[in-house]
Amino acid sequence: MSDSPSNKTSRSTFTYSAIVFFVVFFIGVSASFVWQNQQNHIQRTQAHALAQTYSYQLRSVLDHNLSGIYSLAALVHEFGGFTRWFPQVAESLHQLYPEVNNFALSPNGIVEQVYPLAGNEQAIGFNQLMDIEQGTDAWVTLQQQKLILSGPVNLVQGGQGLVARYPITLEDRNEGPEQFWGFSNVVIRVDALLKSAQFQALVEQGFAYRLDRVDLETPLVISENNAEALVEPVVIEMSLPGVRWRLALAPESGWFPAHLWLVYGIACIGVAGLVARFVFMGLRIKEQKELLAILLTEQTEHANASDDRLNRTLMAIPDPLLEISQTGCVVNARMPNDESELADYFKEGESFKAHLPESVIEVFEFVFQEVLRSETLSHRGAVFCLSINDVRHLWFEMSVVFQASPRSGESGNYVVLLRDISIRHESEQQLRIAATAFxxxxxxxxxxxxxxxxxxxxxxxxxxxxxxxxxxxxxxxxxxxxxxxxxxxxxxxxxxxxxxxxxxxxxxxxxxxxxxxxxxxxxxxxxxxxxxxxxxxxxxDISERKASERQIRQLNYYDSLTRLANRTLLLEEMMFYVQEKSLRSLQSVVLFIDLDHFKDVNDVWGHNTGDQLLQQVAARLTEATRAQDIVARFGGDEFLILLEPVDISSNADRALYRASHVAEKIFKAFERPFSLNQMDYQISASIGLAVFDEQCHDPLEVIKQAELAMYEAKSLGRSRYCFYQTGMQERVLERVQLESDLRQALVNGEFTLHVQPQWNAQRSMVGAEALLRWQHPERGIVSPGVFIPLAEESRLILPIGEWVLRTACQWLSEWRFNESMSDFILSVNVSAVQFSQEDFVQQVQRILSEYDVVAGSLQLELTESMLAHDQQDIITKMSELKALGVQISLDDFGTGYSSLSYLHQLPIDQLKIDQSFVANIEQGEKNASLAESIISLGHNLGMEVIAEGVETEVQFNWLAEQGCDLFQGFGLAKPMSITELLDSLK
Missing domain, CATH: 3.30.450.20 (PAS domain)
Structure with missing residues (x-):
């Protein structure tokens, strides 16, 4: 017996599904293999990059911590083996290099000085050249005369560590070759080194590693973690001083876990089975559609017969009439001409739900259910609404009768009669709207x-x-x-x-x-x-809206950064006191608070850090005041405090006493360091106070008085408070007038240059320093100490400094034809504001070219405090000036805070010993030793040394005996005009 078409179709469907399964499975396995190869390559690449990163961190930490050994060696060499400075210097270095376990000096290879000594006492007296474990490396260091890193070794003070030695040689007093003095040592513990290089993070990331020293015949293990898991590791070698290290790295779980192949296989089988299932279902659905087409033909013939019967019935009904099957299909729809819009909602052959809104569908379904429950199989009175083009709304009342099918087993139909009641409903709706609107x-x-x-x-x-x-x-x-x-x-x-x-x-x-x-x-x-x-x-009722408006208005009265009151709220509160309270028998005080040197915070650490500081300052000001006082941010780093008015009828000084007490509380609050980015920062404030009572009608005037008092506090040394007094306004006006006069001084030619000669040890004049003088037409001679700070603050020092530089170059241009002054050097002081200009070097070059001056005859004097700013910019500009041939002198040396490691990088020709050291030479050996050390340091760095402020013959002779090169001071010659200088040379 042959198979039916349906059976053949089923077998072909299964065959196609099986083919799809195997094809998808093969593709999945191939894709998994390619994917895993790519992942292995990516994993090894990432591991190699990670190994390079940690080897770089390790090298960086070692290079950073070993740099201190050069500073110790340089100081021993420069001071000729003199080492009493070692504890202080080592303490400073230890703060810079916290990973170092200890610094040591080992004359002839024997450790004599160690810092810190606590915990390292056993290292004292240790002979490195004779030790069995460290002796070989020590002799190699001595022979090769370079830094060599040994280890890991067992330290005499306990534990394992790395020992870095740098050989130190000193000049032979008989001018022979340099002789070996000993070693400068740095000891770093292995565990501290790995912690600083963050190797623990490598372990946390799931990697096994081994760090070996490989320059030996037998590699020496420095550190390892789960080394037995190192299968096909990535390897990075590092060259360190005198040694080579190797870092091997691999995942602890291996590059490719074996169980992943099982996962890939299961996944491929699952995906292949799913795709095959979809193909099988698609083919089965196609078969079902063919069967449904046959059934649909039979239903259509039955529906045509029903249509004939219903058409005759509908001809007699004037209202829309629908015939809907129990399945919801619209079997017949008769629409009168005036109900044509309704035809779009009920289309024959479609479900009545197809075009009706959900609310109407619910009404139909409810009515159909009620009809079937009714004994008469009928229902009337239900109402629904249809929207026509979203413009017109039609209301209908339903009458429904259920008509059973004459054929057994077939479902019956609902006969639905719709009556348009839109006009009636609109009238009722208008009445309801009117009642509801009211x-x-x-x-x-x-x-x-x-x-x-x-x-x-x-x-x-x-x-x-x-x-x-x-x-x-x-x-x-x-x-x-x-x-x-x-x-x-x-x-x-x-x-x-x-x-x-x-x-x-x-x-x-x-x-x-x-x-x-x-x-x-x-x-x-x-x-x-x-x-x-x-x-x-x-x-x-708009009470809530008015309250909201008040709340919004209040939001405009507070500073967004500190959440303090702003200028507007403070002024309105002060005006309220004036207008409403009139301050009769009451007195308040306004405190104007300005942070000292706040600009340095923004310049050094950025405005975000500055904002953090302002927020912390606001919190401490609030803590120092009462709840009734108003703390406001006036702008920038300026804050105002309006104290609550107090009754002064019984005590006239009550408000002043309380204001002083608040100011003291603020200073005490500022004694605690502020925490900025996990760093402690100390800042002070200057406070001005002004009385606010019934005599005052303008709040801005009181604030201005408090501000003047604040500036007075700053002029008295900052970090203090000052009450407003009559006369402060005059001093401010005087300062403003002085600044105005200063702006006109260049135009009016009121500046002059004096010079103070500079002498060598044979008392021959070899140069001079140009000194600026201001001859005011009314004030007379104005001290540089008065107008120079004002010029720097107002940046007038820029045109003034350029004028000084031009005048000096004009003189040098005139002197170049005078043989007696061919080697004469003129020094010009340069302000930090001038030097910070981007085009300062170009400005100097332009002026030298304009006056055709030999650059070597011009010497620029820079203060040591200038070196604390942008060091890279200073080195660059100094190097460019040296390239022009200009000489550079470092003024006030010893009073600033430049480091020796930084000083040797600068191309400085001359060190100028500050006059405070010279004046104290006769006061004791300690003061004299400082001057002697500066002279020795300058010579060791290849610099010329000049002493300023030489007042007595004893000072001159002592400095000359110590090898000082040049001298300047009232004891030799006072500042004079250029004419007097030329006469002196003649």
């Missing part, structure tokens, strides 16, 4: 032509507190609060008469006497003769 949340009041109340709604009663019976027959004046005068209501009724409407804000009174704001709208209603028949008023 009972809105807004209060409503209707009065007659005599303004007598005839109707109020529930909202009116809720807002006003009056019941309807209490206000019927009354006029709206029952609600008046008394805040509006007669003219206000006359204007309201005049507008109602002219325009028919009025709208505005009114203050009314509730039944309980509470006054509240409301937004009132009044309209007039006219009769057929055009006369006013009624007044309709609607109003809304």
């Amino acid at each position: 009972e809105t949340q807004d209060g409503m009041l209707i009065s007659d032509q005599h303004n007598r109340i005839i109707k109020v709604n529930q909202a009116f009663q809720k807002i006003s507190g009056y019941s309807e019976s209490e206000v019927i027959g009354q006029t709206p004046s029952i609600l008046q609060s008394g805040r509006h005068d007669k003219a206000f209501y006359e204007g309201m009724f005049e507008q109602l008469t002219n325009k028919g409407t009025w709208e505005g804000e009114v203050w009314n009174k509730r039944k309980n006497g509470e006054i509240y704001p409301e937004w009132l709208s009044i309209s007039t209603v006219q009769d057929f003769q055009g006369l006013v028949s009624h007044y309709v008023a609607t109003f809304k």
Whole structure:
């Protein structure tokens, strides 16, 4: 017996599904293999990059911590083996290199000095050259004369560590070759080194590693973690001073876990099975569609027979008539001509739900259920609405009868009659809308032509507190609060008469006497003769809105960064005191607080850190005051505090005493360091105080007085407070006038240059320093100590400094033809503001070219404090100036904070010993030793040394004996004009 077509189709479907399964499985296995190879390559690449990163960190940490060994060696060499400075220097280095276990000096290879000594006492006396374990490396270091890193070794003080040695040689006093002095040592413990290089993070990331020293015949293990898991590791070799290290790295779990192949296989089988299942289902659905087509043909023939019967019935019905099967399909739809819009919702052959909105569908389904439950199998009275083009709404009333099918086993039909009741429903809706609109949340009041109340709604009663019976027959004046005068209501009724409407804000009174704001709208209603028949008023309680407006207004009164009051709130509060309280028998004090050197925080650490500091300052100011005091941020780093007014009738100094107490609390609060980015930072403040009482009518004037007092506090040394006094304004005006005069001094030619000669040890004049003088037409000679800081602060030092430089180069240009002055050097002081200009070097080059000056005859003097700023910029500019041939002198040496490691990088020709050291030479050996050390340091760095402030013969002779090169001071010659200098040379 042959198979039926359905059986053949089923077998072909299974065959196609099996083929798809095997194809997808093969593709999945191939893709898994390619994917895993890529992942292995990526994993090894990432591991190699990680190994390079940690080897670089390890090298960086070692290079950083070994750099201190050079500083120790350089100091031993420069001071000729003198080592009493070692504890202080080693302590400074240990702060810079915290990973170092200890620093040591080993004359002839024997450890004599160790820092820190605590915990390292056993290292004292250790002979490195004779030790069995470390002796070989020590001799190699001595022979090769370079830094060599040994280890790991067992330290005599306990534990394992790395030992770095650098050989130190000293010049032979008999001018022979340099002789070996000993070693400078740095000891770093292995565990501290690995912790600083963050090797623990490598372990946390799931990697096994081994760190070996490989320059030996047998590699020496330095550190390892789970080394047995190192299968095909990535390897990075590092070259360190005298040694080579190797870092091997691999995942602890291996590059490719074997169980992944099982996972890939299961995944491929699952995906292949899923795809094959989808193919199988698709083919089966195709078969079902062919069967459904046959069934649909049979149903169509049956439906045609039913259509004939229903058409005859519908011809007699004027309303829309539908026949819907129990399955929901519209079997027949008869629509009269005036109901053509309804035809779009009920289409024959489609479900009645296809085009109806959900709400109407629910009505139909409910009615159909009620029909089947009814004994008469009928229902009427249900209502629904249809929207026509979103413009017109049609309402229909349903009458439904269920008609069973004459054929057994077939479902019956619902005969639905729809009656259009849109006109009736609209009339009812208008009535409901009118009733509902009257009972809105807004209060409503209707009065007659005599303004007598005839109707109020529930909202009116809720807002006003009056019941309807209490206000019927009354006029709206029952609600008046008394805040509006007669003219206000006359204007309201005049507008109602002219325009028919009025709208505005009114203050009314509730039944309980509470006054509240409301937004009132009044309209007039006219009769057929055009006369006013009624007044309709609607109003809304706007108390919450007014409160919200006040809240928003308050938000505008606070600083967004510190959450303190801002300038606007403070001024309004002060004006409130003036206008409302009048401050009779009361007195307040305004504190103007300015942070000292706040600009340095922004310049060094950035504005984000500056904002953090301002927030912490705001918190401490709030802690130092009472809740009734107002703390405000006035702008930038300026804060204002308005103290609560106090009664001074019994004690006139009460407010002043409290203000002083608050200022002291603020200073005490500022004694605690501020925490900025996990660093402690100390900052001070200057405070000005001004009295605020009934004599003052302008708050800004009081703030100005407090600000003047603050500037007075700054001029007295900062970090203090000062009360405003008469005369401060005059001093400020004097300073402003002095700044104005300073701006005109260059234009009027009031500046002159004096010079102070510089001498060598044979008392021959070899150069001079140019000194700026201001001959004011009214003030006379103005001290440089007065106008130079003002010029730097106002940046007038830039044109003044350029004038000085031009004048000096003009002199040098005139002297170049004078043989007696061919080697004469003129020094010019350069301000830090000048030197910070981006084009300063180009400016010097331009002036030298303009006057055709030999660059070597010009020497620029820079102060040591300047070196604390952008060091890289300073090195670059100094190098460029040296390339031009200009000489550079470092003024006030010894009073600043430049480091020796930084000083040797600068191309400086001359060190100038500050006069404070010279003046103390005769005061004791300690003071003399400082000057001697500076001379020795300058010579060792290849610099010329000049001493300023030489006043006595004893100072001159002592400095000459110590090898000082040049001298300058009143004891040799006072500052003089250029004419006097030229006469002296003649």
